[in-house]
Amino acid sequence: xxxxxxxxxxxRELGTYFSSYIAYVVIAMFLLVTGYFFYNLLxxxxxxxxxxxxxxxxxxxxxxxxINETVVRPLFGNISIVxxxxxxxxxxxxxxxxxxxxxxxxxxxxxxxxxxxxxxKYLACLTVFLAMIVPTIVYPxxxxxxxxxxxxxxxxxxxxxxxLGATFISIxxxxxxxxxxxxxxxxxxxxxxxxxxxxxxxxxxVSADLxxxxxxxxxxxxxxxxxxxxxxxxxIIYYLGLISLFIFLSLRSMExxxx
Amino acid sequence: xxxxxxxxxxxxxxxxxDDISFSMEKGAILGFLGPNGAGKTTxxxxxxxxxxxxxxxxxxxxxxxxxxxxxxxxxxGYLPERxxxxxxxxxxDYLEFVAGMKGLxxxxxxxxxxxxxxxxGLGEVYARxxxxxxxxYRQRVGLAQALVNDPEILILDEPTVGLDPGQIKEIRxxxxxxxxxxxxxxxxxxxxxxxxxxxxxxxxxxxKLVAMDTxxxxxxxxxxxxxxxxxxxxxxxxxxxxxxxxAGVMSVQRDGEAQADACxxxxxxxxxxxxxxxxxxxIAENNWELMEMRSISASLEDVFIKLVTRED
Numbered sequence: 001x002x003x004x005x006x007x008x009x010x011x012r013e014l015g016t017y018f019s020s021y022i023a024y025v026v027i028a029m030f031l032l033v034t035g036y037f038f039y040n041l042l043x044x045x046x047x048x049x050x051x052x053x054x055x056x057x058x059x060x061x062x063x064x065x066x067i068n069e070t071v072v073r074p075l076f077g078n079i080s081i082v083x084x085x086x087x088x089x090x091x092x093x094x095x096x097x098x099x100x101x102x103x104x105x106x107x108x109x110x111x112x113x114x115x116x117x118x119x120x121k122y123l124a125c126l127t128v129f130l131a132m133i134v135p136t137i138v139y140p141x142x143x144x145x146x147x148x149x150x151x152x153x154x155x156x157x158x159x160x161x162x163x164l165g166a167t168f169i170s171i172x173x174x175x176x177x178x179x180x181x182x183x184x185x186x187x188x189x190x191x192x193x194x195x196x197x198x199x200x201x202x203x204x205x206v207s208a209d210l211x212x213x214x215x216x217x218x219x220x221x222x223x224x225x226x227x228x229x230x231x232x233x234x235x236i237i238y239y240l241g242l243i244s245l246f247i248f249l250s251l252r253s254m255e256x257x258x259x
Numbered sequence: 260x261x262x263x264x265x266x267x268x269x270x271x272x273x274x275x276x277d278d279i280s281f282s283m284e285k286g287a288i289l290g291f292l293g294p295n296g297a298g299k300t301t302x303x304x305x306x307x308x309x310x311x312x313x314x315x316x317x318x319x320x321x322x323x324x325x326x327x328x329x330x331x332x333x334x335x336g337y338l339p340e341r342x343x344x345x346x347x348x349x350x351x352d353y354l355e356f357v358a359g360m361k362g363l364x365x366x367x368x369x370x371x372x373x374x375x376x377x378x379x380g381l382g383e384v385y386a387r388x389x390x391x392x393x394x395x396y397r398q399r400v401g402l403a404q405a406l407v408n409d410p411e412i413l414i415l416d417e418p419t420v421g422l423d424p425g426q427i428k429e430i431r432x433x434x435x436x437x438x439x440x441x442x443x444x445x446x447x448x449x450x451x452x453x454x455x456x457x458x459x460x461x462x463x464x465x466x467k468l469v470a471m472d473t474x475x476x477x478x479x480x481x482x483x484x485x486x487x488x489x490x491x492x493x494x495x496x497x498x499x500x501x502x503x504x505x506a507g508v509m510s511v512q513r514d515g516e517a518q519a520d521a522c523x524x525x526x527x528x529x530x531x532x533x534x535x536x537x538x539x540x541x542i543a544e545n546n547w548e549l550m551e552m553r554s555i556s557a558s559l560e561d562v563f564i565k566l567v568t569r570e571d
């Protein structure tokens with residue numbers, strides 16, 4: 001591993017994200033949609049709060065006046081869905097674009113190993129992802145100013161989003177390394193992400209043991225517990241394991257596609 | 260400096276390179292010649308460690324391309340055929356990026372980049388975006404990135420393709436200047452390029468090595484006849500018959516359109532003979548006019564066509 005090469009490719013890659021406006025457009029759309037979700041959640045919360053003033057039974061029945069339950073947790077769920085739609089757009093070009101234009105061939109004629117190229121690109125994309133997710137901190141900050149939410153679930157929730165995004169990117173990196181067509185890379189990565197996501201729907205229809213297993217490999221189940229404020233090493237290991245797996249698979253795909 | 264032994268490369272069931280061996284010494288310029296699809300680019304990709312061979316060995320600067328690719332890559336400069344560059348970068352930033360990637364010390368990067376940009380004539384476009392410069396400049400940037408760490412070996416895949424005649428001349432001049440200090444392999448399907456630049460030629464066709472020699476020797480090898488071009492003022496039919504009877508002449512062909520009282524002929528004769536004197540005597544005897552007489556040596560083009568079509 002050569003830190004200098006990784007740094008150079010990382011800077012170049014980040015430069016492309018911003019000079020091609022991909023980063024600006026994706027970040028703007030992401031904030032538009034998540035902002036809209038946040039506004040609606042908050043609006044419905046305030047409607048419920050007014051209703052609760054005249055009908056105290058509401059609160060006792062549904063725990064609806066807990067701002068963490070009614071706004072924060074659904075907000076993390078919504079943000080994660082928008083992330084699922086947006087990250088393939090960030091990752092699809094990572095390898096596919098360079099393979100198509102031929103610059104990958106030239107890059108690999110320099111004394112740099114494939115893993116350095118992959119790590120640099122992964123980190124560059126992760127940086128754009130951070131730039132996308134960090135402005136959303138405004139929403140919980142607004143809640144803290146206006147209400148009295150619990151802080152811990154928000155912190156672990158963000159940790160969850162970060163790990164989830166890092167996993168999405170590793171999957172996108174892998175699909176981008178499979179092809180020289182960016183559309184194919186994006187389509188395959190959408191498919192994989194949705195499959196990992198929707199797995200949890202099957203839990204109800206299978207045996208208990210299988211259900212437990214599916215619950216463990218489904219992407220969103222782990223976010224759920226983090227968004228509740230439960231910091232479990234199992235969830236963190238799950239995400240880190242998946243990230244390593246897909247970076248490893250990308251490396252194998254780079255080696256296998258040498259022709 | 261570069262040695263290739265019994266190299267074979269298969270793409271699925273298609274054999275792109277079929278048992279090729281050659282070697283070249285330091286400071287030489289080797290020309291890879293072959294029709295499109297002959298396996299030139301494949302060979303270059305193997306030498307630059309972009310992909311492994313199916314079997315056989317390739318060593319560059321003493322390092323095996325398969326076992327020690329990073330050592331090989333440290334010593335080569337590669338210009339791929341399509342000249343793939345990052346269009347969104349400025350020429351200066353791009354060359355600095357490449358210099359860093361090739362492991363130049365940070366303190367040397369700036370000076371090396373300035374030097375190579377000057378050598379390749381990039382002063383005018385130095386601060387421009389690569390996507391906005393002309394094809395000729397693009398090619399020079401490609402050459403500059405190959406040269407930036409002053410590598411021992413340069414591997415250039417069709418370095419003049421797609422350029423206008425003026426640009427071709429400039430790029431050839433650049434390459435010529437580089438010989439001596441660098442060992443250069445270049446591939447091309449443009450024949451004059453090879454005779455202009457290369458000290459050694461390897462001709463490949465359909466993945467097989469067809470010939471390997473200096474351009475001069477290849478030209479001499481082509482056959483056992485020599486050719487004269489004669490332009491003679493006299494009745495064409497009569498001249499043609501008379502020429503055919505001169506000792507040593509193997510065949511006479513009209514060259515171009517005959518006029519009423521003059522015609523050009525190309526005359527093939529045995530290499531051992533020199534029929535010039537007899538021809539002159541014949542012309543003087545008949546009181547014809549000798550307008551032109553010159554010998555035509557077989558060009559590389561003839562060699563190439565002969566060697567490549569012989570296969571079929």
